[in-house]
Amino acid sequence: MKAKAKAKATDPQKRSEDALRLNAICPYYTMFPLDFPLEHLAAKPDATRVLDPFCGRGTTLYAARLAGLPSVGIDINPVAAAIAQAKLTKVTPGAVVRLARQILNSDRLDEVPEGEFWHWCYEEQTLREIVTLRKNLMAMDTPTAAMLRAILLGILHGPRNKGLPSYLSNQMPRTYASKPAYAVKFWKARGMDPVRISALDVIARRANYLLRSTPIPQGGRVYLGDSVETLREIRNKFDLVVTSPPYYGMRTYVADQWLRSWFLGGLPEVPYNSSGQIARQPNQEAFIRALAEVWAATAQRCHRGARLAIRFGALPSARKDPKRLVVDSLHQANAGWIVKEVRPAGTSPKQARQAEQFGKAGSAVEEIDVVAELNSRRPNSQNR
Template identity: 25%
Template sequence: MKARYLFKLRKNIVLEGDLVLAKRELSALLGYEPDAVANVTSWLEQFPAFVTVKGLASVTSNIRNNGLQAYTVNSNIQLLPTLVKKLSFIQDIYCLIEESHESEFFVQEITEQIKPVINVYRFDGHILIHAVPLYALYEMAEVIVKKSSNPIEAKNNINLLVNALLGKTNEKKAITLAEAALRPKSSLSPLSHDIHYYKAKFFPRMARSLLNIASSNIDYQPQKVINNFVGSGTTLLEAALLGLPSLGIDIDPLSVMISKAKLDVLTVGSDVLTLELIKAEQLLAHNNQSALVNTCNSSHLDRPIRFPSWLMKNRKMTPEIAEELVHEINVLQQVIENGTPEIRPILKVFLSDAISRKVRMRILGTGSGRFSLSFSKYTLSSLFLKSLEKYTKLVAIYEWLEEKLNISLAPSEVVLGDARCISDKLDSFNILLTSPPYLPSSSGRESYTKARVLSLIGLGMIEDNQIDELIDLSIGSMDDNGVNLDNLLPEEKEVVEWLLNDELRNIKAKPTARYFLDLRKVFQEMIKVLNPGALAIIVVSKQSTFYEFVTRKPLYTIPVAEILAEEARSAGFTVLELLDVKLQKSNRNARPRSLDDYYETLIFLQKKIN
C-alpha cells in the first residue's frame, strides 16, 4: 500500500558527503530515488495534512538551517519498520496514508513491530505516522549519558526523550532532554564507537549507510561482511546493529582488542558493569591502597615496563613522567585482575583508552619518525573510572532499546591477521567494506602503530624490542622492505620518481612504492574471500597533494583513488564507480600544509560472476 513519506534530515549533518550518502542510502532501501525538499515550510503548502503534528515533533521543528532539509517519496507503507531500523541520516519519518480497512491493518502490523518509536494520528480520513529512526536515538544516547547519574535514570531518560521527540509528553524534563539531544553536533560516535580514542577511524554513519547500500544490492543470503583493515571496529559494530554477521581482521593486536570490546560491551549487562565500577572505585580509593595489594596478585605492581628508547629521547617524556605512568598502569592492571574474568578485556580497553588520552602523540609527517607529545592533566585512574561509569549508563540505554524494539546484535568475530595474506580457512563473504591505511607520503601518516606504543607495551601486548618490527610490518609504514620499483604500474612509478627527485621527500619514495605493492597483494587476497557477484567498497583519500613549505603552493598531486582502482581492476575486480565525497578535514592540525577541500573516494567494486 502506497504512502506519502517525508524524511527529515538530521540537523547535525554538516558534511556534503553525508548528503550524498543520505540520498544513496534512501534510494537503495526504497528501490528508487526520493525527491529533495529544499524548504520544508514551502513543501507543506502542497501537503497540509502533515501540519497536524505540533510542537517539538512537528515537521518544521529542528530542521537544517542551511541547504537541503528533507526528502519525500511515494512508497510502500510496509517499508516503515525497516526504514526506522536502518536509516542513518534521518531525524524524523512522517508517513501519510488514507484511512481504510486495509491501511488500519498495516498500521496495526507496524505498531506491533515498532510501537515505542512511533506516534499515530487520525484525522479527516487520513492516518499520519510519525517515527523516530533508531540510529537517531543511538546518536542521542551520549546526551542521555551526560544527563543521567546512574543506569536506572538513563533508562528512564531515554524513555522520556523518545516520548518528547514523538510529541507524547509535555513534561518539562522530557522537553529539556529532547532540546539538548537535538542540538547540532559536528562529530558523533554513537553507542560504543568512542570506547577508545583512535585516529583515522571510519565515520560511523558513513559505514552504516554503505552497508545499507551494499546489502540492498545483493540478492542472495546470508549476507556476510568482512573488513580486512578492521581498525577500531566501526564497520563490525554497524554491521552487527544492522543484523549482518561480520568478520574483522587486523595486524595490530590492540585494534583487535578494541574491536572486540566495542561489540562485547553492549551485551555484558549494565548491572555487571556497575558492580565493576563499585569495585574499582573502592580499590582505587586512597584509604584502600593496601586493600589493592592484599586483594590481588601483586605481580603487576612490580612489573617492569620499558618504553622504547626513541620514545624516551623526547624531551617531554622525562624519567619522572615515565615512572609515574608505569606506576599508574600497574595499579590499574591490578584493578583489572580483580575484575570478573569475562569483563577484563573490556577493562583493558578502558585502560588503553586512558593511556591514549593521557599521552597524545602526533607524527610530524617528515618521514624521519619525528613526533610531538602532549599530556592531559587528568590521572589514568580518573580517565579509567570515567569510561567505566559512562558505559554503565550507555549499556543501560542500549538494553532499553533492545527490549522495547526486540533488536539484537548479529554475530561478529575479530581475528589477528594480515590483509596481505588472509587465511584460506575463512568463509566466503558477500560484502567487503574497508578503509586501508593512508599513503606513507601523506602528511603525518607514517605510523599510527607508533602512536599506540604506550598502550601496546603498557598492557603487555608487546615488548619494547618488538615494537619496531610491528611498525615495519604495518601497511603504510616507512619501511621499504627491499621493494623492487620495476614491479610498479606506470602511474605508480611516476609518483615514486617524483618523490625520489624531491630533496625533502625522497625519504618517502620507496615506502610509497612498497605501499602500492602491498595494496596489490591486499586486492588479490580480497577477491579470494568474496563470493561471485559480491560487492567491495574501499574508502580512500581521493588524492595526496604536496605543497611548498612557505607559500603552500601545490607542487604535485598523487591520484590515490585512481591508482588503487587500477590495482583492484588488475586483481580481477570490476570497478563499478568512484564516488567522491567531501569531508570536513581541512584544518591546520590534521593537514598543516593545506586548507583546501578534502575528499575521500568510495571505490565500488564487484567480483565477477563466472
C-alpha cells in the same frame, strides 16, 4: 526482522543515539565515520555477512551489528584489534566495574615503568593502578575483559578537563600519544604535575556512559593478523566488504599509538618496528601489489555480486593520486572486481570526510571512495 533492523540502523532519524556510543569507545587514527559503512549497508539490502580486512577500531563491524548482521574484521595492529573486539561484545557496565575492582584489589602487581616520562604522565598511585590492570588483563580473554581493556585504551590518555576527569594521564591528545621527550618538555614548561585520578572512578563513568544501551550482538570475529594470510584461513563467505586500507604515505599507525601498545603488553617506549603494515611498502608499485593481493584474497571469500566499498587517501607529501592507486590495485588483483563508482570522499550528503576528524594535519589528505562489484566471471580463480 533483519530488513527492519537494517532500515532502522541506516536511517539517522530512526536510530537511537545511545546505541552509537560504544562505537566511540576509543579513537583511532584515520577511522572512518559510522555513516560510511551504514551507507553501503543500505545500498546492499540483501547482504548477510560483512567483512573489513583492515578493520581498525571496528567501525564497519559496529555498523553491521547495528544493521543486524554478523561481521569479520582483520587488523595487524593489536591496538586496533583490541578496540574492534569490544564492538562485537555485549556486557553490562556493572560487570566491567566488578572486574576492574576485583583486579585492583588483587595482589598481582607488576613492575612500574621508570623514567621521566612516566613520572610526569601519571600520578604515582594512578600509574600503579594502570600497571595492575595491564598485567591482569593480559592474561584474560573473557568478553568482560575485552570490554574493560578497550575502555582502558580509550581513557589512557587525553586532555585534562575542568569537571570530573575523563582520562588518566596528564594533558595529552586523545587520538595519539605524544612522544616522551616532547611531552615531558611540554609538562615541565607549564609546571603541570600529574594529578591523582582514580582509575576505578573513570572506568565506572565511562562504562555507564558507553554501555547504557548497546545493540544486540550479531556474532562475528576479530582476527589479529595480516589480512591476506587470515583470509586464506577463514571459511566464511561475505557479500559486503567495507574497508579503508592504510593511507599512502602514512607510516605512523603503530608509533602514534605507542602508549596504548604498551598497555597491551608492548615495551614502555615508542616502537620503530611495525612489521606487516601495508603502508610500509618501499614504493608505489609494491604498495599496489600488496593491495592487489588483499583484493584477490577478499574475492576468494566473497559471493558473486558482492559489493566492495573502499575509502582511501594519500598524504600530500606522498604526491600520489589515491584514485589511481586503488583502481590499479583492483585491476592488478585480476579477481573479478569491476569498478562501479569513484568519487571524492564525503560527497555523499550525510558523510563527513575521515581526515576532517584529525584537524589541520588531516585536512590536506586527499580522500576518495571507490565502489566495486564482484563479477560472476573471476579471471584468475583457476589459479588458486
